[in-house]
Amino acid sequence: MVLGQKTNINASYKDLSAVCAAIRYKPYEQALYVLESITEGNPIEYKRHNKGMGSRPELGGKKGRTPAKCAKEVRQVLINAGSNAASKGLDKTSLFVVHACANKMFTASRRPSKGRQYGSPYGRYGFNTMAHSDLEFSKVEIGVSQSPEKLKLGKRTHEIINTNKKRASPAEQLKRALEDRQKNKKQPAQKKHPEIKGEVKPKKYDKEGVEIKDTVHANEEKTKEAKNEAKETHIEEAKQ
Numbered sequence: 001m002v003l004g005q006k007t008n009i010n011a012s013y014k015d016l017s018a019v020c021a022a023i024r025y026k027p028y029e030q031a032l033y034v035l036e037s038i039t040e041g042n043p044i045e046y047k048r049h050n051k052g053m054g055s056r057p058e059l060g061g062k063k064g065r066t067p068a069k070c071a072k073e074v075r076q077v078l079i080n081a082g083s084n085a086a087s088k089g090l091d092k093t094s095l096f097v098v099h100a101c102a103n104k105m106f107t108a109s110r111r112p113s114k115g116r117q118y119g120s121p122y123g124r125y126g127f128n129t130m131a132h133s134d135l136e137f138s139k140v141e142i143g144v145s146q147s148p149e150k151l152k153l154g155k156r157t158h159e160i161i162n163t164n165k166k167r168a169s170p171a172e173q174l175k176r177a178l179e180d181r182q183k184n185k186k187q188p189a190q191k192k193h194p195e196i197k198g199e200v201k202p203k204k205y206d207k208e209g210v211e212i213k214d215t216v217h218a219n220e221e222k223t224k225e226a227k228n229e230a231k232e233t234h235i236e237e238a239k240q
Helices: 013-023 028-040 068-087 114-118 155-166 170-184 215-239
Strands: 002-010 062-065 096-108 135-145
Touching: 002 068, 002 096, 013 028, 013 068, 013 096, 013 135, 028 068, 028 096, 068 135, 096 155
Parallel strands: none
Antiparallel strands: 002 135, 096 135
C-alpha cells in the first residue's frame, strides 16, 4: 500500500471525513470522478455528523451536503498518492483506494488587529476564545494499492472492492446510457407518395443516367397519348 498525506488543512475534519468515506474502496479513476462531481455541485451522503442537516432529493431523501473546498483538498492528496504509486512502478488504472481518513490536528485562536489591541480606549482587547474560533486544522491520509486482495482487510471490505471491480467506470456508464437513448429514440415516419400508396421507392437510372420510370407512370403517359390522338381524329372528322 502506498500512502499520500497532507497536514495543516484549514477545513473541517467532519466534512473531510465525509468526502473520504465517499471515495473509500473505489478504483482510482472513479474516485477522481466522484471528487470532480462534488466540486461541480453534486451532494454526497453524510452518515455521521449530520444533526440538523437537510435532506437531498438527489440522494433519495438522505442527508447530504456539497463540501467543494474539502473535495479539492482530498483530490490533491489522492493525486499525490497516485504519483507515489507510479514512481514505484504501479499502474494508475489498476489502483484502488483502500485507506482514506481525516483527523483533527488543532484549533488556533484568532488574533485581533493591531489597532484593536493597542489603539482602543478600553485597553488591550486580548485574544478571542478558541471555542468560537474558525481556524480548525486537519490532516488527510489516503492509501492506494494495486492488489487489495493481499491486504489484511475484513470480509465485508473485500466484497465491496470486488463489486466495485465488476462495476463499469463512469465514462463507460455514460457511453452505454447514450447508446440506449439512441436505440430507444423514435425514428421519423417515412413520407408516402400522394398518388401511389405505400412507401416511396428510390429512383432508378440507366447506365447513361436516364431515369427509369415505373409502370404506373408509363401507363399514364400512354392514356394521355391515346386521348390526344382521339381529339385530333375527332377534329379532322369535323372539318371534313
